[in-house]
Amino acid sequence: MTLLLQLLVNGIVTASLYSLLAVGFGLVYRSMRFFHIAFGAVYILASYAVILMRDTFGFPLSVSIIIGLTIGVVGGVLMDRLVYLPLEKRSAGSGVLLVASLGIYILFVNLIALIFGNEVKILSAGIAPSYTFGPLIISRMQTVQCLMGWLLVTVFWFIIRRNTFMKGVWAMGEKQRLVRVLGLPYEFMRVVVFALSSLFAGAASLLVALDVGIDPHVGMQALLTGAVAVIVGGVDLFWGWIAGAFLLAVLQSLAVWQFSARWNDLVTFGILIITLLFRPQGLFAPIRRREE
Amino acid sequence: MKQEGLKIKKVSKSVNGLRIVDGVTASFLPGRITALIGPNGAGKTTLFHLITGELFPDSGKVLYRGETITCLSPYRVARKGVGRLFQDVRVFENLSVYENVASACYKHKTETPWFPFFRPGRLRTIDQQISEKVEYWLDYVGLAANKDDSGSDLSYGQQKLVAIARLLAGGFSLMLLDEPTSGLNSVMIRKVLSLLEKIVEEDKEKTIVLVEHDMSVVREIADWVYFMNEGKIAFFGRTDHVLGDKEVREIYLGF
């Protein structure tokens, strides 16, 4: 029982991180309708920028984090401005964008590996003490992850609901052409989408890196986790992304309990394939109706 | 047995709670050009989708040559001899004109991966026959000179001709043409129309159905007209009769 409770708590913490990834990936996937593989590159970019700032330039951690997140955001936006947007102006299809995105991902991962090495870099601030609630143990880092994760997601959710501009961004996924025709600032909206997406990627990456460190090859796993959460939960449903992230986290921790962590990928991609086959609109989405 | 063409019996289809096609009954006979006209959104293209199996009707039946083709996949419907010209043409862009037409000719038994290994001799003969057939039909539609051009190099009008040549070479006995003259200049329109007239004249087994917005085209080549409005067949009759009808003119032509 205690074990199960502990797993549930761990699941909630992990779900907060997965939610960040889901929101980051989902923003681009939902509004641009293409598969932003380089999201994984942004993910590692932010953490490595922080490492660079702190270890090489000697900034304090807080300043490093701000600069690092900024670099991540700028990087994400530049990917769009330099690669995706020009390609889209040549009316390239989603296959071309996907491949170009894969190219960016491979490029970034290996550039970072060249500079910092392929092995794990530790970023943590020190030994993290943990809290005990009766039989439950939660590390301080886990608390931070959980609070920051849910805070960011909740704030974002309110913004999406209230802010007209963000509503426009949300509508973009359905009627991309309409956005242009109506004279909405399409290119600016893209900048916002990629900036926010990169911010979420950076935040998730830092929360993990501060806990267990980072290596250049974890970006793919982060990307796939976000993507699977979004697709399993339902692309057109914001809370579906979160639910997808939660489901993934809980099932993974159950799998850890029953088998071992090594079978996690089986769980993740098993859910993905089953969802796509039997409920392609997502587990939590209603049967799709056109709202016109 | 007498060929009885295409029969549609009480076919209905709703999409998102909206009745796009509502109890349509119609029949299209061989040796004739029948036009399907009506305002935008009347359900003409949807009716085509229902015939070719892109969509399945909620109720009703579609029969071709006495066989039920309702709820068959598009490729099965096509193998029964139902061919379609899409509104947006859909040539195979990366294939040459020759390949475009040839691709329609091979029967599906020859398209299995093992056929070239088990029947190489037979395949050579078939290749030879098809090559002659393609040349013939390309000549027929006037594209013999463009044989080696790739699909994307052609003008829009030429693409339509390729798509028509595909249907002819593929031996489709029912040709569903969705706006065959839209977007063409007057020279091309003439070319397509005389081609269609020639086709029914030469082969009395061919059934041609076309969706058309240009009434002068309809008047010129259609023998019979179905007038669709709001998912229903509102009128049916001889071309001059339907086009002369007061109500049709009001709903559709606006004068």
Place this chain on the structure above:
Amino acid sequence: MNYILHLLIMIGIYLILGYGLNLVVGFGGLLSLCHAVFYGIGAYATTMLMMKAGWTFLPAVGGAVIITAFFAFLVGFPALKFRGDSFVLVTLGFQMIVFTVLYNWVEMTRGPYGIPGIPRPSVAGYEISSLPAYLLLVAVMLGISVLVLFTLYRSPFGLALKALRDNEMAAEGLGKSPVHLFLFAFVIAGMIASVAGSLYATYVTYIDPTSFTLDESIFLLVILLVGGSGNRLGPLLGTVFMILLPEALRFLGLPDTVAPNVRQVIYGLVLILFMFLRPQGIAGKYSPR
């Protein structure tokens, strides 16, 4: 000299993989990210059949091809319900799942420890252990695969695939069945990859799951994206480029510690540039949409 023979053998193995995948990517127009799965299943099945069941090389290759065909069918049948991004994602999912199984099912595959000491192939009583002999074996296998594939490329089957690739709805309207044709292509590509797997396993005489990762699948796809697909020349150019590039870098005196990353950086750059300048690859007939 041995070095050149080794390179030629590797080029031969990758040509088999590239030409097989070409059927799916170039002719079918489907970006598959699980080709390394079939390469891996081929390698493991051959190894098992030879080491556990005691089969000789050629029957083991045949058995592996049949086993792989079965798996390719299992993967292809659900995956081919999808097109575009979803297809990519589903094949990627299968790649991850199969890798996880290969890696963790220790009783069967020895997982991360790998299987050492795979016997060299012997054909008609001759044990093939020298490099030239092995090159000959690869060349023969490549010859057979290519003969089969080139026949398919120019058969009505190949033409129908190309038609489906260019416009599925129109091709279906001409009587081509996407379900059957794509599945045939997918399974055949898997079977061909299995042959490459057999050659690889018996050549290196050691296999472990890390040779058949997502990265490997990406590598195979990149071969076709760079060289071009949908014809005969593209996979050849792609394979030669992708195999020889790291060797060229080695000659430039890059230390081994950074060489793999430099190579990958170049692959990444090349991919991006090609999507701008030549999305159909160096010699391709078809570009992804």
